[in-house]
Amino acid sequence: MTANEKMFSIVAHDEHDDQHHGSINVPIYQTSLFSFDTYDQYNLARVDEQENYVYSRGNNPTVRFLEDKLAQLEQGERAKCFSSGMAAISAAIMSIVKTSDHVICTHQAYGPTREFLGNYLRKFGVETTFVDGSTLDNWKNAVRSNTRLLYLESPTSMFFQLQDIRSCTELADSIGAETILDNSWATPCFQNPLLFGVGLVVHSITKYISGHSDCLGGVVVGSKRLMDPLMSTEYMLFGGVMTPQTAGLVTRGLRTLPLRMQRHESSGLKVADYVSKQSYAVKMNHPGLANHPQYELGGSQMSGTGGLFSFESRESVDKLRAWADQMQYFRIGASWGGFESLINVNALHVMSANDPQIGTLVRLYIGAEDPDDLIRDLDQAWQSITVSPSEEELYEQNPGISQKG
Ligand SMILES: Cc1ncc(COP(=O)(O)O)c(C=O)c1O
CATH class of the missing domain: 3.40.640.10 (Type I PLP-dependent aspartate aminotransferase-like (Major domain))
Known part of the structure; x- marks a missing residue:
């Protein structure tokens, strides 16, 4: 599009x-x-x-x-x-x-x-x-x-x-x-x-x-x-x-609106596609993804898509906010539509009466940066909150503990 x-x-x-x-x-x-x-x-x-x-x-x-x-x-x-x-x-x-x-x-x-x-x-x-x-x-x-x-x-x-x-x-x-x-x-x-x-x-x-x-x-x-x-x-x-x-x-x-929108569209779809394959995303909300329930309707009344989308997650708000804290490119903030990528994490029950098992809504705004940098940012931030530290790292943080071997 x-x-x-x-x-x-x-x-x-x-x-x-x-x-x-x-x-x-x-x-x-x-x-x-x-x-x-x-x-x-x-x-x-x-x-x-x-x-x-x-x-x-x-x-x-x-x-x-x-x-x-x-x-x-x-x-x-x-x-x-x-x-x-x-x-x-x-x-x-x-x-x-x-x-x-x-x-x-x-x-x-x-x-x-x-x-x-x-x-x-x-x-x-x-x-x-x-x-x-x-x-x-x-x-x-x-x-x-x-x-x-x-x-x-x-x-x-x-x-x-x-x-x-x-x-x-x-x-x-x-x-x-x-x-x-x-x-x-x-x-x-x-x-x-x-x-x-x-x-x-x-x-x-x-x-x-x-x-x-x-x-x-x-x-x-x-x-x-x-x-x-x-x-x-x-x-x-x-x-x-x-x-x-x-x-x-x-x-x-x-003066650059159409140029910017092309970029937000393609980067938004690329990052949304990546997010849709991650374990933390159980439901994607992006009208440009073919599995959006109104994808056909979207195609009949829109000729493209913006770079703002959300996903629903069973991970806790606290965990996903800790994830956001670790990001270098995504900034934490309200609004969207500028050059800078943004992330917003909210409890889902506040936003809607959806499936109560699904707890958190994450809204991502994809700005003008390199989408691969954005994907790497999401990934490194996730690794940093989910991968347990190695024994060497633990020892460095607390030299009082004994190291094996
Ligand atoms: C969809 C939508 N409409 C209207 C508004 C209100 O715009 P403003 O903040 O410029 O008053 C916003 C602001 O976030 C919005 O997201």
């Missing part, structure tokens, strides 16, 4: 920029406001603060440049950037629901998204039903007369479960509901949910799109029909906007 070739030109090519002396990079417009010569010009610009430059909470040229690139990549009419993925997600949801509405959400969605839908929105009278999103019947069975939104995250970012995007959008259409999909894992390089009928696509830009673990951001992309009300209310009123400096950094990262 490969990133769509068109993506490379979209991110790498801009039209000649007369406005900025042919500058190859869009300048960072470090300004909060834009002034006008006359009141007539000012009033004219204020008629549409999302299209003209009046105030940077509404529109800023550096941020706008990035928004237009992201809209093109996702094949949407308009994109709006936010200060974080959660700012984008919460604004997108709020732009669709109102008091007394009902939402259906995949039960494996990103934790704070579930918290926002399942707890926070209750105080505004919005109820959410969480379903195992892998089966269309579960979505259908949860539909109520007041269902207004189907919230998808495909694949999910802990267990990597997919939803059948086309079937979900057809269901939403048939009941007059909207759909939002978190596309952070696949990125527009590997999945374009708007083409499957999704209403709004959201991303944590913090992840692959910025790609260098140096900033936070989010984006919502969709049709003008859904984006116009979002921009004039939730975007303007909540004020969680992206700064021009961040937009400059993200744009720099975006």
